[in-house]
Amino acid sequence: xxxxxxxxxxSSPEVNFDFAKHHLSxxxxxxxxxxxxxxxxxxxxxxxxLGNCSQTRxxxxxxxxxxxxxxxxxxxxxxEAFNSAATAGNxxxxxWYHDEEDDTILEFGQELHIDFPLITFFDHxxxxx
Amino acid sequence: xxxxxxxxxxSASFELACQQRVIFYYVxxxxxxxxxxxxxxxRLQLEMSGVNSSTxxxxxxxxxxxxxxxxxxxxxxxxxxxxxxHEMRHGSVCICEKEGQYLLQxxxxxxAAAAExxxxxxxxxxxxxxxxIKQACRASLRAETPEGSKGAGLGFLTxxxxxxxxxxxxxxxxxxxxxxxxxxLKATV
Numbered sequence: 001x002x003x004x005x006x007x008x009x010x011s012s013p014e015v016n017f018d019f020a021k022h023h024l025s026x027x028x029x030x031x032x033x034x035x036x037x038x039x040x041x042x043x044x045x046x047x048x049x050l051g052n053c054s055q056t057r058x059x060x061x062x063x064x065x066x067x068x069x070x071x072x073x074x075x076x077x078x079x080e081a082f083n084s085a086a087t088a089g090n091x092x093x094x095x096w097y098h099d100e101e102d103d104t105i106l107e108f109g110q111e112l113h114i115d116f117p118l119i120t121f122f123d124h125x126x127x128x129x
Numbered sequence: 130x131x132x133x134x135x136x137x138x139x140s141a142s143f144e145l146a147c148q149q150r151v152i153f154y155y156v157x158x159x160x161x162x163x164x165x166x167x168x169x170x171x172r173l174q175l176e177m178s179g180v181n182s183s184t185x186x187x188x189x190x191x192x193x194x195x196x197x198x199x200x201x202x203x204x205x206x207x208x209x210x211x212x213x214x215h216e217m218r219h220g221s222v223c224i225c226e227k228e229g230q231y232l233l234q235x236x237x238x239x240x241a242a243a244a245e246x247x248x249x250x251x252x253x254x255x256x257x258x259x260x261x262i263k264q265a266c267r268a269s270l271r272a273e274t275p276e277g278s279k280g281a282g283l284g285f286l287t288x289x290x291x292x293x294x295x296x297x298x299x300x301x302x303x304x305x306x307x308x309x310x311x312x313x314l315k316a317t318v
Binding site: 032101 | 189215267
């Protein structure tokens with residue numbers, strides 16, 4: 001399946017889903033004008049990919065400096081898709097990167113970890129200048 | 130819409146509420162590009178103002194939520210009603226500092242018909258504890274997106290969560306524009 005790549009803009013993240021290598025990453029800022037529209041196509045492609053995976057180890061790197069409320073819901077939907085894929089027998093390794101001083105992103109990650117226990121979740125606080 | 134009239138209305142209430150240091154103030158049309166540029170400016174300004182990082186984060190988040198609400202919901206729109214992207218709508222936003230606290234205030238015209246429902250939602254938010262707000266956020270994440278919402282409906286909850294005081298709001302009738310009211314929202318961080 002062809003890589004899904006969307007370049008970053010000042011208010012939307014870089015999305016680099018290398019499906020062939022089973023390495024997916026989202027990084028940057030996320031406050032697009034319409035989060036549902038931005039992430040809708042991404043989630044659709046993701047589900048197609050996950051639907052075809054079995055017994056696969058998939059690595060996901062998420063590194064967002066900020067995400068607005070509507071992005072939060074989309075991220076939740078993405079995690080739901082990963083959790084379903086884990087239920088289906090895949091191994092999802094998720095690396096959650098955030099500024100070490102950002103409690104909001106830390107807590108959101110922790111909640112996702114509790115809600116979606118089948119995802120292997122690693123929290124990575126990052127020291128920023 | 131008479132822009133000057135709006136600016137005077139807003140600045141009168143703004144002056145009353147906030148007689149201290151203005152960190153950022155914009156009145157005009159809001160589009161995604163305008164908001165992204167302002168977000169950059171706000172970020173830099175907050176860093177230079179010596180605000181601590183937790184407060185900076187909350188201010189930035191509330192600023193983006195308020196500004197994007199204006200893009201999506203202000204009744205004074207330059208975009209045709211059937212267009213739902215690249216919108217450009219009118220409002221104002223202000224961040225100022227008063228006695229060690231930061232006040233974030235925004236204003237935009239809305240249809241008078243929408244005011245009552247909005248008032249009820251915001252009123253119920255005022256009586257919620259922080260824990261209840263967080264619970265409501267979690268519930269909202271799992272729910273279907275509400276009708277007519279261009280996001281998750283989480284915007285006000287997110288601002289309320291980061292505000293150290295209950296959100297304040299009011300609706301001022303606009304004499305020159307019956308059927309439209311000016312919605313004002315204030316958060317304290």
